[in-house]
Amino acid sequence: MxxxxxxxxxxxxxxxxxxxxxxxxxxxxxxxxxxxxxxxxxxxxxxxxxxxxxxxxxxxxxxxxxxxxxxxxxxxxxxxxxxxxxxxxxxxxxxxxxxxxxxxxxxxxxxxxxxxxxxxxxxxxxxxxxxxxxxxxxxxxxxARARVLVHDADAAPEVTGFDSVDDLLDPAYTGKIGYAPTNASWQSFVTALRVMRGEDGAEEWLTQFAALEPVDYEKNGAVLQAVNDGEVAVGLINHYYWYPLAAELGEESMNAQIHFLDADDPGALIxxxxxxxxxxxxxxxxxxxxxxxxxxxxxxxxxxxxxxxxxxxxxxxxxxxxxxxLDEMTGARLDLNDLDSLPETQALLEKVGLL
CATH class of the missing domain: 3.40.190.10 (Periplasmic binding protein-like II)
Incomplete structure (x- = not known):
């Protein structure tokens, strides 16, 4: 029972x-x-x-x-x-x-x-x-799970060369980025951003991200589907959403591809x-x-x-x-215990208008 x-x-x-x-x-x-x-x-x-x-x-x-x-x-x-x-x-x-x-x-x-x-x-x-x-x-x-960038291979092929989430802060992506603001994995990423860059650094990144008018979705799976359907060019998700969909549809039929940042960067949080x-x-x-x-x-x-x-x-x-x-991946270097400050993360997201 x-x-x-x-x-x-x-x-x-x-x-x-x-x-x-x-x-x-x-x-x-x-x-x-x-x-x-x-x-x-x-x-x-x-x-x-x-x-x-x-x-x-x-x-x-x-x-x-x-x-x-x-x-x-x-x-x-x-x-x-x-x-x-x-x-x-x-x-x-x-x-x-x-x-x-x-x-x-x-x-x-x-x-x-x-x-x-x-x-x-x-x-x-x-x-x-x-x-x-x-x-x-x-x-x-x-x-374990890795944060990745999912991108439309035709609309945003340059994403394969990115090594930081800072590369997303380009006015060219205005209205073209999908994310899931209420999802725990997004909020864990923002917590890692705060831990690694401090409150001021995290607020600066989030303010610039908000200015790009990202499109919000309820879940990571919806972000992935939106990229695959051409609604947005780039999304922030966990890696394991992509693999079952690619197995179902056939990888050759997928517009959406994923990119591991493989760097000491909050966007490479494992x-x-x-x-x-x-x-x-x-x-x-x-x-x-x-x-x-x-x-x-x-x-x-x-x-x-x-x-x-x-x-x-x-x-x-x-x-x-x-x-x-995991041994093949490079992720953000931080003590995972420090991801416990979720209330502060939510307060910051509300402050910058992303929650």
Whole structure:
């Protein structure tokens, strides 16, 4: 059974407040109520409880296999990663959760900095390179994705020579760039921009970008489709949206092509989905085994073949998509924990009129 309880509307900004309020009586009362509800649904705590910020349609089959691998019943609560992180902060040591499976590194970084995640065993984290895990072992990446530029090969062939998002700030692209302002991946890119260039540098770039009158779409997939249909010449997306569409339509039939910047640039951000175990878990061994399963060859192959994501364990490559490997890519150099400042990112985007 999966817990499909809908969490209350928790804004990303509330995550910071929730983290700050972990020790308050109000947060403790709310945590008691939530923990009791989830414990009842999970069979009085006998099951391993996973809070998943990853979509059920995407990872549901994988988590079914995880249950068999760890040898205990598994209950999964699905919601947005930021909402779940805020919920975990409110619940504190009363949480029923044993594992947090996040869509992005920022939510994991926030919980790690708040001391809510346990240190994972060395034999779990050893499989993943240092820049894709927390330095103290609080969380580890389970798959990765790269930011890329998608472009109309006929309308904007010059994009193949770009090595920075600064190359987009050309008046020639006015009204011809697509982006997804409410999407978490765009906001993670802007957070990386802030971390790498500072608040003033990020505001300057965003102000110039806004002046180009970019066309907003709801999701990355819509940006990709818009480029392929000729609505816009360039878009900013994650790499894994392109490969399934190219497989469906035939790469030779695609107007849209992708370009990896391969540079120490915010536009080359390599972000991750990842997992950590809760410090409050009363099943630490089973929780660690669950994270270890997400790094197993079977799980890594699932990410590579089913989602076109980049495996984080050496030696696993997709048998379906010609994506390449992380070792072949150069990305933005930053501590992924620092992607936790989403409220500040949203405030800046509102200030410059992009949200």
């Amino acid at each position: 999966r817990l499909r309880r809908t969490l209350g509307a928790v804004t990303s900004a509330a995550l910071v407040a929730a983290l700050a309020a972990c020790g308050t009586d109000e947060a403790a009362d709310a945590a008691d109520a939530d923990a009791a509800t989830a414990a009842d649904a999970a069979g009085d705590g006998e099951a391993l409880v996973i809070y998943s910020g990853r979509n059920e349609d995407l990872v549901g089959p994988l988590l079914d296999d995880l249950e068999a691998a760890v040898g205990v019943p598994v209950e999964v609560r699905y919601a947005d990663s930021a909402e779940l992180a805020a919920q975990l902060a409110e619940e504190g040591d009363r949480t029923p959760a044993d594992v947090f499976f996040s869509q992005d590194a920022g939510a994991l970084g926030a919980l790690a900095k708040a001391g809510l995640l346990a240190e994972l065993p060395d034999d779990v984290t050893a499989a993943v390179r240092d820049d894709l895990k927390d330095a103290s072992g609080s969380w580890v990446a389970t798959s 972000n991750v989905a990842g997992a950590g175990t809760l410090a409050a878990s009363d099943q630490p061994d089973a929780a660690a085994a669950a994270v270890a399963y997400l790094l197993s060859e079977d799980a890594q192959q699932y990410f590579a073949d089913e989602t076109a994501e980049l495996p984080v364990v050496e030696g696993v490559t997709s048998t379906v998509y010609d994506v390449g490997s």
